[in-house]
Amino acid sequence: MNQQDTPVILITGAARRVGAEIARTLHAAGAHVVLHYRQSAADAEALAAALNAQRRDSATTVRADLKEDGAPEGVVDTILARHGRLDALVNNASSFYPTPLGRIDAAAWTDLIGSNLKGPLFLSQAAAPALRECRGAIVNIVDIHAERPMKNYPVYCVAKAGLAGLTRALALELGPEVRVNGVSPGAIDWPEDGQFPADERDAIVRHTLLGRIGSPTDIARTVRFLIFDAPYITGQILAVDGGRSAHL
Structure with missing residues (x-):
C-alpha cells in the first residue's frame, strides 16, 4: 500500500486490553494507527514500538484526557498536522466502576460521563470534517448494559446508553459521507x-x-469489519456478547 493511500485511524484508550487489540488488528489490516492514551504512557509507547518494528512509521501515540475541554480538538489537530488526514475513529476509551444509588457523587458523574460520552461526542465533532473528506467511519465501543442496565452501575450504564444514542444521532448527522456504528461487548476482559x-x-x-466469555480479538475483528468491510452499514450497534443479551 502506498504511504499516501494508507488510512490513518485513531483508537482511543489504545494502550492496553481491548483497545490495544483493536490497534493491532487495524494495523495488521494495513492502517497507520494513532494510539491515544491518558495515563498508560509506557504501554502505549511499547505497543507503538512493536508495531513500528513490523512496519516502519506505522504507529504513533497521542496523550490526552478526553473529558477535558479542548482536549479532543487538540488530538485531532495533532493528527492532522502529523498525517494530513484521518480516515476512521474508534471511541474505545472508558472508565468503569460501580456507583450505587445513594453514593453517587459529582466526581464519578464527571469521570464516567466524561470518558464514555462527552469525550466521544467532542472527538467525533472535531474529527468530522476530516472524516467527511475521506468518506471515513466512526466506531463507538458501547456495552450491552446500555440497553439492559446492570445493578450498582447506574452512571456507567447511563453514559453508555448516551453513547448508543450518540451513535445513531451521528449516523444521521454525518451521512452520507461518514458511516457511524457501534460495537456492544458482553463479558470480554x-x-x-x-x-x-x-x-x-x-x-x-x-x-x-x-457458555464462555469472549476475547478482545472478538471485538477487534468486529471493529475491523465495520471500518473496512461494511460500506452499506451505518447507524447500527452490533452486540458481541456470546448471546448473553438475547435473554438478559
Missing part, C-alpha cells in the same frame, strides 16, 4: 480490580448462550 468475584463471573458465563 474481566476488570483487573476484582469488581466481579468468582461466583458473579460464573453466573455471567452460565447466562451466556455460548
